[in-house]
Amino acid sequence: MPGKADRAPKIHAFTGMFAMTERGHGSNVRGILTEAVFDPESQEFIINTPCEDAAKMYIGNATRGNYAAVFAQLIIHGKSQGPHCFIVPIRNEYGEMYPGVEVVDMMHKEGLHGVDNGILTFNCVRIPRENLLDKFGSVSRDGKYRSPIENTSDRFNAMLAALTPTRLALTFQALGAMKLGLTIAIRYSHSRRQFGPKGKEEVKIIEHQTQHLRLMPHLATALALIFTSRYAAEILDEDVYHSRDLVNNRPLQALVAGLKAYSTWENLSCLQDCRECTGGMGFMMENRIPGLKCDSDVFVTFEGDNVVMLQVVVRELLAQHTRQYEESPIFGLLRNWTSSMGDRLRTSFLAFSSDKINSLTFLLKAVTFRERVLQRGLAARLYSKVIKDKEQFFSAWNSCLHHVVTLALAHIHRVTLEQFALAVESCPVPKDQSLLMEFCLLYGTKLVYQERAWYLEHKYLTPTTSIQIRNQFLSNCSLVKDDALKVVSAFNIPHNIVQAPIAGIPNPRAKWAYYPEQDEDGENKKASWINAKL
């Protein structure tokens, strides 16, 4: 941080910071306590931190930035209009703090050491009226509040919709970490040898059943996430291109919130397996996995805690259905679901019985069935609690949270498998298509396998077919283990980005740790189409 003595102004070097979270309110942004009181006389807002819980926490770039986008309760004549966003100057071009602003460095974290996080507090800092970002609510010279969105809840959601692109960006970041981790772990597993038949050469560790069982499902998941996040990005690009307001695209918001939660959790679980599957080597910093783990660990709770994100998914799913019937938020939806859903489900149920369990059709129908039944079940439970038993919505919702989270993930599972299937379908090169199909079948099988208890409970699987699913899962993992090298090679991560000695790519800072590639087959044979596409 430049001291006061450093008076050389840095022209064109203004940087910003995003100040939403407070000490007392992280997930529940609506409850933030920072105040922006309109003063009609001076035509200013007075930004103030009224108590310790109102301090802005975890603010990235807090120890260096010049301007902050501060979320605060907009207060006019003593009445709050809810959270709004204000531009507050923090430091001048010489890095000197403006009066009334205080910053505390939050120091050490598990990861992301390149980001300085700090606590921001404001002691009646005055900013011009024009510093309110007024897309969703403005204050006139004479102190009249106007908003294009009447309903305060809708207005609040509109502001939060701005988080959608960064949440999608986080999905891509998680995916990047996952691809790098998998590249390292899979390359190592295909060169490292340990144990083997008596009197013979030890086998590559990828041959151990437990090793490919742990890594292959993650690779299949990474592929599913690649295709699904691209799908979400295309919708987002379309909206931006046509200057559409994100707030009106609730399906996209639900998809991105769900993808954020699913991808960041899958990433952590993947990296942990990569770390364990590479043994002590995976614990060494030069092999990159520890850094990836520590940096991306926070992804699951920032930009919207994952458990909250999954609730956003379900709330949006409910909202979509409700809007369709233009009735009150719960009633119409429930009436619809509990009545007509039964028939549709029965149809789909009958249709599948002729499919083989190793067909994509069977797997797609299974995940679709699950999402629908969970949705119907949740609607019925909420209906019964809120409408029949007159339970408060908060406590009814809370007692269904496990169900909510399960439904949200089931939704994302269905969408990701669908997108993967569509990608396979549109693959123009037959050889690549069949390779991708193997991974797609593995992904679908994994989804059904991990929820087979649910399918058994709902008699969608019999004990016999459930055991078949397990065997299918085991054999799918074994089947793709050699093609895994082609896939990670098609990720096309430049060697200077990998730099993990155990991946056969030296790291100049750890010369002693280099494991030369011992691998002769497959490694450099790249499949043309997936090379170009992944």
Place this chain on the structure above:
Amino acid sequence: MPGKADRAPKIHAFTGMFAMTERGHGSNVRGILTEAVFDPESQEFIINTPCEDAAKMYIGNATRGNYAAVFAQLIIHGKSQGPHCFIVPIRNEYGEMYPGVEVVDMMHKEGLHGVDNGILTFNCVRIPRENLLDKFGSVSRDGKYRSPIENTSDRFNAMLAALTPTRLALTFQALGAMKLGLTIAIRYSHSRRQFGPKGKEEVKIIEHQTQHLRLMPHLATALALIFTSRYAAEILDEDVYHSRDLVNNRPLQALVAGLKAYSTWENLSCLQDCRECTGGMGFMMENRIPGLKCDSDVFVTFEGDNVVMLQVVVRELLAQHTRQYEESPIFGLLRNWTSSMGDRLRTSFLAFSSDKINSLTFLLKAVTFRERVLQRGLAARLYSKVIKDKEQFFSAWNSCLHHVVTLALAHIHRVTLEQFALAVESCPVPKDQSLLMEFCLLYGTKLVYQERAWYLEHKYLTPTTSIQIRNQFLSNCSLVKDDALKVVSAFNIPHNIVQAPIAGIPNPRAKWAYYPEQDEDGENKKASWINAKL
């Protein structure tokens, strides 16, 4: 590391290091390549690193220690007698390296920054004949090898039995991390508030169903592990007290290997949930969870990789049974299992049907049933592959690895639930007993819940009882959430060891981060018995 200039000898400050793992061989210790060639003329062993793969890796204290316990192939007249342990001087009392020894610092790791790990290589280092640790094998002056254990495999296992106490120590370390993490996360969850019913105060986050669902099962598991690791420690103490050789206590070796794997994995999963359940605060170093995670991450792969440990469990289980029938390693066992097991299982199956699913009897029978069926199934599969289909043992075993790992964990699940149940039974204070019983039921329910797919496949649960198990799991978690404070308080971790601001215990290095305790009820009411015992 003291430089050569630092000539002040440190009297009584000799430290050692344990040099087993090599670059090429971690899990497969039998395959290590370091050589100890006996030279009858000089009555010395020549310790040598013949190739890069033979370098000793990850050696703790390598950059400072004076002596190393080096595992090497004992070679006499050109023939290897298998790995033996030798004391090799590395540095003199001034910290100066002896000739022929080289050390490379391995630098940065994910955690355990207090331990220096290095690579040791030997260039024909001569040590006296007496430096062979000769309990399991000695070399006479005239170069004759003698061992009290004839069979080389048995001899090798005898040497590895020495790892049992350190593996148990690791279980206690993992448990320590788990208890500290849970103390921090549960105390915070009982003071932090977020979201709530409309117009009312926000609720404590422990009230959110997803929050207690994530934390309570870990607390129950920690209790089960406390009682089980004590049970193992008592057996170990008895053996040490009576100077019995650990090698002869195979059940203990199996128990400790399994406990090591189970406890270290449970610890990581617990700490990850503690981190996520405390949000961004859990990512801050001052709140301790990141440090605990990074330090204990390596536990799952060192002192025996967990996947290997679970194989040790199953091999020992097989060996126990075999010994009983004094036949060849596989045959006798299989014959026994595949014939008589059926009847015993049927009896136990009939016996349970009158128990309620929320009784400890039901849960104990369920985990016992599962272990037995998995055991019988594995025996039958190996029998069929090796005996009938003449498949090589290595490949037969490898194709059953998923089954092996599942059985090993099922074994540990059964033992931990039994030990927990016994501890509850012997608790003398009725109030504490009923509190512990709640956690014991939760633990048993969790075990059955997480494997309910298997129980459904084997028709041990019906779809209806399986759904009941889920509801029981949800309600058990909710039931114990308030008592959780009493339990973590009974862990009796001194405040200066906790020092996590979010746990309401200030950390002098992060004054800004202190969250004063807001909690009024339960916090300081300690249950007498569990206080004294945990």
